[in-house]
Amino acid sequence: MGNRKERHILALSGGKDSAALAVYMQEKYPELPLEYVFIDSGYELPETMEYIDRIRAVLNISILPIGGASIKDRKDFKWWLNKKNNYLPSPQKRWCTDILKLRPYNEWIDKNCSGQAVHSYVGLRADEKTDRKGNLSGREFFYQHHPFIEHGLDYQNIKDLLESSGLGFPSYYKWRSRSGCYFCFYQTKREWLGLLKHHKELFWKAAAMEKTDPETGTKFTWCDDMSLEELEKNKKIILTEASLPVQGKKMAPGLITTISSLCKKNLSDPKLLIRR
Numbered sequence: 001m002g003n004r005k006e007r008h009i010l011a012l013s014g015g016k017d018s019a020a021l022a023v024y025m026q027e028k029y030p031e032l033p034l035e036y037v038f039i040d041s042g043y044e045l046p047e048t049m050e051y052i053d054r055i056r057a058v059l060n061i062s063i064l065p066i067g068g069a070s071i072k073d074r075k076d077f078k079w080w081l082n083k084k085n086n087y088l089p090s091p092q093k094r095w096c097t098d099i100l101k102l103r104p105y106n107e108w109i110d111k112n113c114s115g116q117a118v119h120s121y122v123g124l125r126a127d128e129k130t131d132r133k134g135n136l137s138g139r140e141f142f143y144q145h146h147p148f149i150e151h152g153l154d155y156q157n158i159k160d161l162l163e164s165s166g167l168g169f170p171s172y173y174k175w176r177s178r179s180g181c182y183f184c185f186y187q188t189k190r191e192w193l194g195l196l197k198h199h200k201e202l203f204w205k206a207a208a209m210e211k212t213d214p215e216t217g218t219k220f221t222w223c224d225d226m227s228l229e230e231l232e233k234n235k236k237i238i239l240t241e242a243s244l245p246v247q248g249k250k251m252a253p254g255l256i257t258t259i260s261s262l263c264k265k266n267l268s269d270p271k272l273l274i275r276r
């Protein structure tokens with residue numbers, strides 16, 4: 001790296017893992033001149049913004065917001081959606097991450113760290129799939145670090161870090177399992193209904209982005225098999241289905257007791273034993 005100035009940057013997502021990484025880095029490497037940024041997609045949940053404020057206050061750090069579309073630059077998600085002929089992003093066509101998260105971060109680095117060596121710290125956990133490597137920038141003198149993977153920290157360690165620091169989990173974890181845009185397509189139907197319950201206006205804003213191609217009749221919906229309007233109409237059925245046990249998943253203790261007591265009853269029934 002020679003005499004090149006070095007920058008150490010931790011990008012917060014508004015989720016638990018990057019928050020726990022900020023706690024960890026402060027505790028383990030207090031001498032490191034870390035800079036904190038928050039890549040705002042412009043479509044974050046209010047709870048995410050509150051959590052960023054909380055991180056600022058609890059850890060006593062400055063967090064620079066980057067990204068989001070400024071009034072001057074209207075190329076926000078809706079602008080891109082229009083350009084992509086209403087083709088909503090999906091796990092197969094995840095074009096949103098590039099324009100809402102990676103590009104703003106890379107542009108900020110190019111503008112603010114020109115000619116410098118950049119160390120970027122990412123909160124991937126040791127128990128996560130390792131094919132997710134975060135921002136793989138093609139730029140020179142860019143070094144990505146995964147401290148949790150390097151030191152074998154898993155979900156329980158992250159939970160302990162957040163609890164011991166007094167930061168806790170973001171409040172949206174009560175009804176949603178991921179940080180990110182309010183319309184994120186990784187949400188389950190139950191989580192969409194959580195959005196409806198907690199932020200009705202955001203649910204309907206997401207619903208308004210769903211379109212039907214007038215020529216082909218193709219429907220662009222956030223969920224594979226129904227629109228958000230249909231989801232709302234069927235919410236009772238969906239919530240009931242979501243609470244039923246799924247094969248391979250843990251059953252409610254009460255149900256396990258019921259099934260096991262029925263099994264015992266059948267095994268002790270001589271007629272059933274004869275039939276076997």
Ligand code: SF4
Nearest residue numbers: 096097100180181184
């Ligand atoms: S949070 Fe979801 S919708 Fe937003 S950029 Fe990431 S993948 Fe796309």
